[in-house]
Each structure stands twice: as structure tokens, then as C-alpha cells.
Amino acid sequence: MMPRLASVFALLVSFAAAAPAAHHVVLISLDGFPAYLWRDEKIPLPHLRRLAAEVAVADAMTISNPAITWPNHTTLVTGVEPRKHGVLYNGLVVRGGPGKPNKIEPWVDKSRLVRVPTVYDAAHAAGLTTAEIDWVAITRPGTITWSFPEVFDPEATLPRAMIAAGAITAAEAKLAQSGKPNIVWRDELWTRAASFVIANHRPNLVLFHPLTTDSTHHRFGPGSLASTTALALADRLVGDVLRAIDAGGRRAQTTVIVTTDHGFKKVDNYLYANVALKKAGLLRTAGATIAQCDAFAGTQGGIAFIYVTDPAKRAELLPRLKELFAATEGVAQVIDAATGAPALGMPTPAENQGMGDLILYPKAGYAFSAAAAGDAIIGPAVNYGGTHGYNSADPELDGIFLASGAGIKKGVKLDRVRNLDVAPTIARLLGVALPTADGKAIEEILTAKN
Numbered sequence: 001m002m003p004r005l006a007s008v009f010a011l012l013v014s015f016a017a018a019a020p021a022a023h024h025v026v027l028i029s030l031d032g033f034p035a036y037l038w039r040d041e042k043i044p045l046p047h048l049r050r051l052a053a054e055v056a057v058a059d060a061m062t063i064s065n066p067a068i069t070w071p072n073h074t075t076l077v078t079g080v081e082p083r084k085h086g087v088l089y090n091g092l093v094v095r096g097g098p099g100k101p102n103k104i105e106p107w108v109d110k111s112r113l114v115r116v117p118t119v120y121d122a123a124h125a126a127g128l129t130t131a132e133i134d135w136v137a138i139t140r141p142g143t144i145t146w147s148f149p150e151v152f153d154p155e156a157t158l159p160r161a162m163i164a165a166g167a168i169t170a171a172e173a174k175l176a177q178s179g180k181p182n183i184v185w186r187d188e189l190w191t192r193a194a195s196f197v198i199a200n201h202r203p204n205l206v207l208f209h210p211l212t213t214d215s216t217h218h219r220f221g222p223g224s225l226a227s228t229t230a231l232a233l234a235d236r237l238v239g240d241v242l243r244a245i246d247a248g249g250r251r252a253q254t255t256v257i258v259t260t261d262h263g264f265k266k267v268d269n270y271l272y273a274n275v276a277l278k279k280a281g282l283l284r285t286a287g288a289t290i291a292q293c294d295a296f297a298g299t300q301g302g303i304a305f306i307y308v309t310d311p312a313k314r315a316e317l318l319p320r321l322k323e324l325f326a327a328t329e330g331v332a333q334v335i336d337a338a339t340g341a342p343a344l345g346m347p348t349p350a351e352n353q354g355m356g357d358l359i360l361y362p363k364a365g366y367a368f369s370a371a372a373a374g375d376a377i378i379g380p381a382v383n384y385g386g387t388h389g390y391n392s393a394d395p396e397l398d399g400i401f402l403a404s405g406a407g408i409k410k411g412v413k414l415d416r417v418r419n420l421d422v423a424p425t426i427a428r429l430l431g432v433a434l435p436t437a438d439g440k441a442i443e444e445i446l447t448a449k450n
Contacts (some may be wrong), residue, residue: 017018021405024254025426026198026206027155028241029076030234031069032388034222034263035060037231047239048258051224055404056412057446061417063262063392065301065397066342069138071417072261073209075137077118079423086352087137087177089300093273093354098310100298102354107151110141112434119423120144120205122432123335128204131158133194133205134186146201148193152176158197158423167196170369183215184233185407191237195244202248204430210237221385222264255406255429259422260399262388264353265302267381271330273297273304274372280324286410288373295321298356299368302389305337305356314357329378330402333391335359361391403442407450 037043039059051057064075064082066089074233082088091106092113101387113150114137118285121131124143131146140148154173168176175181175191176189185333187210194208216230238258240324245254274290274297277283283293290296295317298305306321308314319337327335335341336350337359349355362368366378367387389398401417420439427434428450441450 023430024127024204024206024245024250025429026194026208026245026254026256026428027076027422028208028256029073029207029236030213030237030258030260030400031209031211032217032222032235032262032264033231033260033400034396035400036043036263036396037222038400039190040223043228045235047242049236050357051256051258051404052402054410055402056408056410056414056442057402058414058417060395060416061259061401061419062399063397064307065346065392066300067262067392068300068331069214069261069398071320073136074118075419076259076261076422077120077207077426078116079119079427079434079439080115080415081118081419081420081438082349083342083345083351084116084438086347088305088346088352088354089298090136093169093298096309099292099294100309101290101293102298107139108162110138112138112173113139117434117437119426119430119432119434122427122434123205124368125425126430126432128430128432129201131194131197131201131203131239132167132207133158134190134209134211136206136209138207143268144204146197148190148197155436158193161200162196165196165200167192170287183212187212187233187237189230190208191240194241195247198241199242199248202250205426208241210234217264217386218383219383221266221429222275223266223404224385227249251405254405255403256406257403257422257426259401259419261419262392263394263397263399264366264386264388265390265394265396266386267366267367267384269367270369270371270379270381270384271328271362271366272369272371272377272379273299273325273328273360274370275374276324276328276377278372279375280320280379285373286358288371290372293353295297296372296381297360297368297370300389301367301387302362302391304360304362304368306358306360307356312358318357319353324362325358325396330362332363333361335361376414403445407447408445409447412445 070090091104129145133148223430234275
């Protein structure tokens with residue numbers, strides 16, 4: 001653990017005596033659920049709409065940049081933007097060095113990836129129990145009591161307990177370990193894990209993250225028939241979790257928060273930024289692989305970071321790169337990260353080695369692809385209907401938020417909340433301190449005793 005993080009964590013421990021052990025919070029993040037689809041009454045969402053009719057609900061939730069899964073899930077549990085918590089991709093950026101592209105390592109320890117304390121760290125420090133099911137940026141945190149990770153591990157606490165109880169069959173465990181199940185199968189297993197831990201162990205804090213909505217919106221596009229089907233499935237999964245809370249006998253002491261990491265935009269065309277660099281003589285390929293590069297694009301759908309691989313060449317290449325991409329079809333914005341990233345809630349390259357030198361945003365209908373093969377800079381987005389990553393100020397990137405149960409006022413309707421405020425709200429409900437958060441508890445939805 002980094003020295004500064006260790007000192008802050010010690011501060012959290014000092015507040016342990018204040019935590020009431022009776023309260024429970026279940027945070028459900030339905031990946032890739034845009035607010036504009038939530039407002040579409042033609043989508044069948046009976047469990048969510050029943051909750052929303054009586055509880056606190058927001059018309060929209062502002063998310064963080066980059067508008068990607070891991071950065072925003074980390075904001076949800078830290079209450080700070082990626083500039084502070086450090087997560088910029090779905091994994092840790094490992095720089096390749098001069099002439100080489102970066103690599104992304106997803107399953108590194110949380111201590112290497114997340115730079116600030118989380119609300120589950122605070123809960124654990126206060127003596128509360130915690131659980132995570134397919135949460136992200138959370139590998140081996142040391143502060144999760146029951147874990148069911150995305151990469152199935154039969155030795156992890158929760159899978160082991162479920163296998164022992166007969167809640168997972170030997171055949172299912174073998175299939176899960178193979179890595180072959182589709183996302184719908186995995187969501188069903190993860191929901192079963194969430195239901196099992198809630199009903200049998202009653203953690204004070206549960207983090208649950210199903211994925212079918214995101215996968216479907218990428219493949220078929222938001223608003224498609226497949227999108228409606230995936231959202232209806234997500235609603236059913238929420239219903240399963242609600243039934244497990246009832247079965248555990250703690251509904252009156254439980255707060256349920258349903259939210260997301262980002263919205264979605266439709267995509268028509270791919271923008272191959274690495275092909276543009278190749279045609280400019282700044283990148284060479286061997287087949288489909290980048291063999292050598294003075295600069296390359298790290299792409300995440302609606303955003304791309306441009307990296308100069310040799311710091312000694314940065315001053316020489318940055319003006320050329322800005323000119324290149326300002327003239328590239330489909331590029332809407334070229335931002336110098338050294339000056340422009342903080343205003344977007346992202347770090348400068350000096351603050352985080354994973355940050356690119358330039359930030360590119362595409363025009364509506366375009367998405368960045370990392371591919372470098374061929375000569376086409378623009379091409380049709382075949383079998384790819386939607387993405388995220390665009391500037392979080394885009395209303396199509398707004399997410400959903402509703403809160404129900406213990407400590408939550410009924411019938412509160414808010415125009416907008418921030419994902420920055422979710423972790424402080426959970427901390428308030430659990431009675432623990434999260435002094436490192438920049439967000440604030442959402443006072444409008446909390447009862448007086450909180």
C-alpha cells in the first residue's frame with residue numbers, strides 16, 4: 001500500500017466505533033443503462049418502476065470522464081474523479097517504452113490500480129462485512145469479506161461457499177472456469193451469487209454488477225429490440241435480488257441503490273486512429289500488430305488517448321499530432337492533456353503515467369477502433385451498434401439513479417445527481433467516514449436520522 005493511502009486508511013479505522021452494524025446497503029450497477037432509455041415507458045421494467053414510484057429517483061446522473069466502465073465504477077465507490085482515483089481504462093496501463101504501445105492489465109491488485117480509499121475499505125475498517133459480485137478494479141483488495149469475481153475462482157470465498165452448499169453444481173463450476181459461457185449465463189450466475197450472499201450472510205455492503213445490458217448495447221445498439229430485451233432481463237435480475245433481501249429478513253434495514261456506469265450512443269462508423277498514424281509515418285505494423293511506433297492511439301470507443309512513446313520526442317511530435325487529428329474525418333475535438341485534462345476530471349500525463357498526451361473525441365456516429373491494419377481511416381462499424389466513452393457532458397451519457405428502503409425518503413424526484421455523490425451517500429447510510437471523497441451525501445433523499 002502506498003504511504004499516503006496507508007495514512008488515509010488509518011484515518012478511516014479511527015472512525016470504526018461510529019458504525020452501526022444493523023444497516024445494509026446493496027449497490028446494483030446495471031452496466032450501460034442510459035437515462036434516456038429509463039425514461040422510455042415502452043420498455044418493460046416492472047421491478048424498477050415499482051421502486052421508482054415510491055422512492056428517490058433522479059431524472060439523470062452525471063458520470064465521469066473517461067465514460068468507461070472501470071473508471072466510473074471506481075468513482076461510484078470512491079466519490080472522486082479519475083484524476084484522483086487513477087483508473088483510466090478497464091485495467092492498469094503498463095507503458096511499453098520508446099517505440100512500443102502500452103498494454104492493459106485488468107486483474108492487477110486493487111492497491112496498484114486505485115489510488116484512494118473506497119467506501120468498502122471504510123466499511124471494512126469500521127468492522128462491517130462487505131461483498132462484491134463482478135465488481136471491477138477490486139482484485140484482492142483485502143477489505144471484501146465475500147467475493148465472486150468476474151473471472152471465476154472456485155477458491156474465492158463466495159464461490160467456495162456456494163459450491164459447499166450445493167448452490168453451484170460441479171458442471172456449472174467447470175463451465176464457469178472454462179471461460180466459455182455467454183454473458184447472459186454469467187449474469188444469471190452472478191445474480192444467484194448476489195442472492196445467496198444476501199440471504200445467507202447478510203453483508204452490510206453488497207456491490208453487484210451485471211453486464212448483459214452493456215454487451216447488448218455494444219453489439220446491437222441502444223434502443224434496439226435486443227436492447228429492450230437486455231433491459232427487461234436486467235429488471236428481472238433486480239427482482240431476484242429484492243426477493244433475496246426479503247428472504248434474508250432484513251428488508252426494513254436495507255437500502256437498495258440502482259445505478260449505472262455510463263449511458264450509450266449509437267455508432268455508424270469506425271475511426272481508425274492508428275491507421276492515420278501509420279499513414280503519417282509514425283507507426284509501423286507487422287500484419288495486424290503494431291511493430292514500432294513513435295505515437296499510437298489507445299482507444300475506448302468514444303474517446304482515444306494519443307501517446308508519444310519516447311518522452312524525448314514529445315515536444316517535436318505534439319504539434320504534428322494535433323494538426324494530423326484536427327484534419328482527420330470524424331474527429332470532433334483534439335485536446336492537449338497537459339492543459340485540458342483536469343477540466344474534464346482526468347489527470348495530466350505528469351500526474352498519471354497511464355494518461356495520453358492528447359485526448360480525442362469523435363463526432364456523433366463515430367467510434368474509435370484500435371486496429372492498425374489496412375489503409376482505411378474510416379470504415380463502417382460492422383456488428384457494432386453502440387458505444388460510450390464520449391464526453392460525459394453529452395446527455396446521452398447520463399445514467400440512471402434510484403434509491404429505496406432504509407434511510408431513504410419516499411417520493412423524492414430529483415432532476416440530476418452525480419456519481420461522485422454515491423459513495424458519500426452510502427458512507428452516511430452505513431455510518432462510516434469517507435473523508436477523501438470530493439462528492440457529498442445526497443441530503444435531499446436521506447431521512448433525518450441519517
